[in-house]
Structures are given as C-alpha cells and as structure tokens.
Amino acid sequence: MTPDGRRARGEVRRQALIAATLRVLERDGAAGVSHRAVAAEAGVPTASVGYHFDGIDDLLVSALVQSTEEWAARLAATSTGSAVGDLAQALTEDAREHPGLIVAEYELYLLAVRRPALRPAATAWLDAALGAAGEGLDDVGRRTMVAVLDGLCLGSLLEDAPPDAATVRAVLERALAGARSEPGALEA
Numbered sequence: 001m002t003p004d005g006r007r008a009r010g011e012v013r014r015q016a017l018i019a020a021t022l023r024v025l026e027r028d029g030a031a032g033v034s035h036r037a038v039a040a041e042a043g044v045p046t047a048s049v050g051y052h053f054d055g056i057d058d059l060l061v062s063a064l065v066q067s068t069e070e071w072a073a074r075l076a077a078t079s080t081g082s083a084v085g086d087l088a089q090a091l092t093e094d095a096r097e098h099p100g101l102i103v104a105e106y107e108l109y110l111l112a113v114r115r116p117a118l119r120p121a122a123t124a125w126l127d128a129a130l131g132a133a134g135e136g137l138d139d140v141g142r143r144t145m146v147a148v149l150d151g152l153c154l155g156s157l158l159e160d161a162p163p164d165a166a167t168v169r170a171v172l173e174r175a176l177a178g179a180r181s182e183p184g185a186l187e188a
Contacts, residue, residue: 014052016042021063026100030107057117064108064121072128088169095162102153148175
C-alpha cells in the first residue's frame with residue numbers, strides 16, 4: 001500500500017501553517033494572527049488556512065499543542081536522571097535558544113483567558129513541566145511550582161542574559177522543598 005501523496009503534502013502544508021503561526025505570534029502577538037498574516041508568512045494562498053483549520057482558534061490551539069509537544073520532547077531528550085535538573089536545563093536552553101517561542105506561548109496562554117477553546121492546550125505545557133518535577137505535590141505544591149515556572153520563564157524574557165541552569169535548578173529545588181513542607185509550617 002503506497003501512502004497518499006495528497007495527504008502527505010497536506011500535512012506538510014499544515015505544519016508550515018503552524019510554524020508560520022508561531023512566527024507571527026513571536027513577531028506581532030496574538031492580535032497579529034489572521035488568515036492573511038499566517039498565509040503570507042507561510043508563503044501559501046490565504047484559502048489554505050481555512051482549508052486546514054476550522055478557524056483562528058483551531059489554528060492557535062494547533063500551534064500551542066505542537067509547541068508544547070516539541071517542548072516536552074526537548075525536555076525528555078535532556079534526561080539526565082534528575083527531573084529538577086532536566087527541567088532547569090530545558091528552561092535555560094529555551095530561554096537562550098527560543099526566546100521568541102516563549103513569547104508566543106505566553107501570548108497564547110494569555111489569550112486562553114478570553115478563549116476557552118485554548119485552555120486545555122495552554123495548561124498542557126504546565127502539565128508537562130509538572131510531570132517532570134511535580135511528583136508527589138499536593139494542589140498547593142503544584143500551584144507553587146506553576147508560579148515559580150511562570151516567574152522563571154517571564155523573568156528570562158526580561159533579563160539581558162537568562163539565568164544559568166544551576167541557578168534555575170537551585171530556585172526549583174528551593175520551591176519544591178517549600179512546596180513539600182508540612183501544612184502550617186509557615187505559621188510556626
């Protein structure tokens with residue numbers, strides 16, 4: 001059985017549109033994402049966007065899902081046996097090598113506040129990160145780690161040089177130590 005060439009070409013075009021969406025997000029923010037802008041960025045006819053995606057929300061969800069899957073794959077590829085060390089390394093590499101992608105992901109993350117269709121895809125990134133280092137955390141511990149991860153990622157965008165992996169690891173370890181402490185420990 002031979003693969004259908006049309007399906008393969010369609011998937012290539014779909015992936016090109018998703019990549020173009022992420023570039024538009026990096027450059028222009030969520031407000032800049034339109035059928036026309038994405039098609040122009042991908043170098044394809046505008047009608048291609050409508051053919052491959054049900055609308056802008058579908059395109060944005062697909063971009064966020066792919067971005068999250070790629071990030072989770074990068075995280076898995078850096079595996080050293082230390083979940084916190086791996087997470088620190090992945091966050092540091094992303095801040096250094098893919099700052100525009102972090103911006104695009106946060107654009108989508110904030111857009112999810114207004115567009116419920118984006119919420120499951122937006123929380124998938126956090127689930128991947130917490131899956132790496134959040135084992136054994138209760139709800140408060142998970143919320144602590146989410147706040148720390150968000151702070152580290154957003155802070156890296158504002159700094160001239162992102163923190164090194166050792167610093168990120170130390171911050172994560174301290175947050176985890178506090179997140180795993182006994183309830184009421186702060187009251188003592």
